[in-house]
Amino acid sequence: MDIQLKRGLLDVCVLAAIRSCDSYGYKIIKDMKPYIELSESTLYTILKRLEAANMLTVRTAEHDGRLRKYYHITEGGIRRIADFKEDWKEILSIYRFVTREDDDNE
């Protein structure tokens, strides 16, 4: 996939991965894996950016005798996903326009 396009999608994907319940780094990557590949360093950058934009909060909790960071989606994050869905409607209509002639030819 185009790098620019992927970059824009990753933020929303990470938010979607923590939407239903709080999650941690490794689980986020694992949950996203069937849909989109994400490296650890990319995830770190995205989490930092989303935290700075108040779209998620971080808490540290003990797990199995060690510390683990859990990420929790905020109102802002939920709104970001809603915006993405709205944008996507527009993108879908553009997609239909772009592929219009392909369908006619088939």
Place this chain on the structure above:
Amino acid sequence: MNKQEFLEKLKEGLAGLPQPDVDERVSFYGEMIDDKVEDGLSEQEAISEIGTVESVISGVLSDIPLGALVKKKIKTKRKLYAWEIVLIILGAPVWLPLLIAAAAVIFSLYVSLWAVIVSLWAASFAVGITGVALIVPAAIHFSKQNILSAVAVIGMAICAVGVSLFMIFGCAMASKGVLLLTKKVTVGIKKMLVRKEKSDEKVD
């Protein structure tokens, strides 16, 4: 390499960044390795999935703007003594032109590199345009019933267009190469900044 060694090396490589930032990144990768191990991987496998320390450090540094690293480096230096300030000002006629000259040399090298690329592109397009433009003499020959000449000109035109297409592919690859080189050099400079600071700290 085990987890401890991996994290130690990562810490060393990032030593020039602000301390809380380094700690946070190191604990992030530590947690990642622990979680992978908990999921059934061996420590070795977990680390090799993350990649080499070098690649992680390069990734981190390419995310941070060069300006921020330089600013941080200047900030962490101790305050200058009065005599050092005097020396810097008095020495300005010597070091300032040298600095400007050095910067100019580096800049001109970079510009000339791109100039080569631009001229390659221009040459490729020129050959292509020549090929297309040869249609005109071909048409003239044709109208004068000089069929053989017309065919010869058309042949040349096709050759020129073909060569031009071939050259354009080469140009695209060369441009990509220079871009990649730019990125590598930038990461290299960042690494130098980070490393140098580390040795400064050791002196202190």
